[in-house]
Amino acid sequence: xxxxxxxxxxxxxxxxxxxxxxxxxxxxxxxxxxxxxxxxxxxxxxxxxxxxxxxxxxxxxxxxxxxxxxxxxxxxxxxxxxxxxxxxxxxxxxxxxxxxxxxxxxxxxxxxxxxxxxxxxxxxxxxxxxxxxxxxxxxxxxxxxxxxxxxxxxxxxxxxxxxxxxxxxxxxxxxxxxxxxxxxxxxxxxxxxxxxxxxxxxxxxxxxxxxxxxxxxxxxxxxxxxxxxxxxxxxxxxxxxxxxxxxxxxxxxxxxxxxxxxxxxxxxxxxxxxxxxxxxxxxxxxxxxxxxxxxxxxxxxxxxxxxxxxxxxxxxxxxxxxxxxxxxxxxxxxxxxxxxxxxxxxxxxxxxxxxxxxxxxxxxxxxxxxxxxxxxxxxxxxxxxxxxxxxxxxxxxxxxxxxxxxxxx
Numbered sequence: 089x090x091x092x093x094x095x096x097x098x099x100x101x102x103x104x105x106x107x108x109x110x111x112x113x114x115x116x117x118x119x120x121x122x123x124x125x126x127x128x129x130x131x132x133x134x135x136x137x138x139x140x141x142x143x144x145x146x147x148x149x150x151x152x153x154x155x156x157x158x159x160x161x162x163x164x165x166x167x168x169x170x171x172x173x174x175x176x177x178x179x180x181x182x183x184x185x186x187x188x189x190x191x192x193x194x195x196x197x198x199x200x201x202x203x204x205x206x207x208x209x210x211x212x213x214x215x216x217x218x219x220x221x222x223x224x225x226x227x228x229x230x231x232x233x234x235x236x237x238x239x240x241x242x243x244x245x246x247x248x249x250x251x252x253x254x255x256x257x258x259x260x261x262x263x264x265x266x267x268x269x270x271x272x273x274x275x276x277x278x279x280x281x282x283x284x285x286x287x288x289x290x291x292x293x294x295x296x297x298x299x300x301x302x303x304x305x306x307x308x309x310x311x312x313x314x315x316x317x318x319x320x321x322x323x324x325x326x327x328x329x330x331x332x333x334x335x336x337x338x339x340x341x342x343x344x345x346x347x348x349x350x351x352x353x354x355x356x357x358x359x360x361x362x363x364x365x366x367x368x369x370x371x372x373x374x375x376x377x378x379x380x381x382x383x384x385x386x387x388x389x390x391x392x393x394x395x396x397x398x399x400x401x402x403x404x405x406x407x408x409x410x411x412x413x414x415x416x417x418x419x420x421x422x423x424x425x426x427x428x429x430x431x432x433x434x435x436x437x438x439x440x441x442x443x444x445x446x447x448x449x450x451x452x453x454x455x456x457x458x459x460x461x462x463x464x465x466x467x468x469x470x471x472x473x474x475x476x477x478x479x480x481x482x483x484x485x486x487x488x489x490x491x492x493x494x495x496x497x
Contacts, residue, residue: 091107091108092107092108093108093111093112094106094113094114094115094145094152095113095115096114096115097114097115097116097117098117099117099118099119111147112147112148112151112152113145113147113148113151113152115152116145116146117142117143118141118142119142120140120142120188122172122175123186124136124137124188125137125164126169126173127188128380129163129168130378130380131378131380131382132381132385135382135385135386135452136190136191136194138448138452139193139194139386139445139449139452140445149451149452149455150455153455153456153459192443192445193386193443193449194386195209195385195386196385196389197209197210197213197389197390201343201390202342202343202346204323204324206390207294207321207341207390208294210341210388210390210391211295212294212295212296214387214388215293215294215295215297216295216296216298217446218297219274219297219298219300221438221441221442222274224430224438225427225430225431225434225438225450226427226430227244227245227248227426227430229245229248229249229276230274230301230305231248231251231273231276231277232273232337233251233336233337233367233420233423233468234251234419234420234423234424234468235248235251235419235422236251236254236416236419237250237419237422238250240422244423244426244427244430247419247422247423247426249280252280252281253280253284255336255367256280256281256284256285258363258412258470259332259363259365259472260332260482261285261286261332262286262287262331263285263286263287264286264288265288265332266287266330267281267288267289267290267330267331267333267334268290268291268325268328268332268333268334269281269290269291269333269334269335269336270333270334270335271292271293271322271335271336271337271341272291272292272293272298272302272317273291273336274301274302275291275301275302275315275317277291277334277336278302278306278315278317279305279306279309279311279315282309282311282315283309287314288315289314289315290315290325290330291316291317292319292320292321292322293318294321295319296319299317299319322338322353323349323353325357328356328357328359329357329358329359329362330357330358330359330362332358332365333354333357333358333362333363333364333365334364334365334367335354335364335365335366335367335368336365336367337367337369339366339368339399340368340369340388340392340393341388342392343390344392344394344398347394347398347399347402348402348406350402351402351403351405352405352406354406355403355406355408355475358408358475359475360475360477360478361474361475361476361478361480362475362480363473363480363482364403364472364473364474365471365473366399366471367469367471368399368469369393369466369468370393370396370469371393371394371395371466372395372465372466372467373464374460374466376392376393382452382453382456386449386453387449387450393466396467396469396471399471400471403471403473407475407476408473408474408475408476409473410471410473411473411480411482412470412471412472412486413469413470413471413472414470416469416470417464417466418461420457420461420468421462424454424455424457424458424461428451428455431447431451431454435447438450
């Protein structure tokens, strides 16, 4: 505690001064924060206290999160917990020993992991927050996952449009082809593919709110005869074959134990010679998020980040041939910085829409994620694969397949 690079101010007015200069700010601790940490002396206790406002920082929260490497492996010993309990009794009596309530925005999923029912529950926890919230956060394109930047100065909207076009070009979309969008979100990729490339598309999502807005956007674009939005799990799709399949930001929800099922299902739905593009976050050099983490309890319950090699192995085991791999790690860091700027600009509207708890969750989640991509903890990859059995129509020269056309923007 003597070497902390920040001051700690307690509820009674006492202050533990920073042990390093310059200080990055002052951590403010309310009495209930101690109870959170005593009952969950781990990341979950810290997150609960922060989300409820019992633990806060007057200063640069990014500078605080950047210090996370210094505290890896730091745990409360049994002696620490015992001393904390004794202090809590002195300060608040026996009432201080009662577990404080968990934030309303926390989810502890029940049922068999990655069953159809549980997957619906956890996906809806993340996506059925509020379409108005996502409009404020993501901007008018309503595109999730990372954008594709030519320059760090690009606008988020231009970079997201470039990402959509990149996916369409990698898939070699042709007029009249049938495209399946697995985890279609608010329908942005399907709308782009239908309007710019003339495809017919089916999009699936487990979010009722996403589906409702996606259908509204399809109607507004006059594309009801070419785009269908379904509330369905990928395991429930049985109307293949599709000429092309895109899965963008979906594989993170699948679970490591289900990767082979996921790959086999998509392979079955793809025609021979058809192309599949899998776009997903992958684990690099950090440890997977534990069950008592911000990600697992608040953001992506049951989410798991596979390593790139594991994804490619699952695709090959399903009979698909990987043809191209591209890392977009820097692009996701830039995207998260844009979303954080939106969160700051739109904070009052976001709090009014979803409450202060969720705003604090998302601020912590996106800032931590930006640092994780910038520090090589995690990455994101686009893997292009084809199903053997017919000509795949990919060009000999890689650049012709993956570079977006200048007029696509």
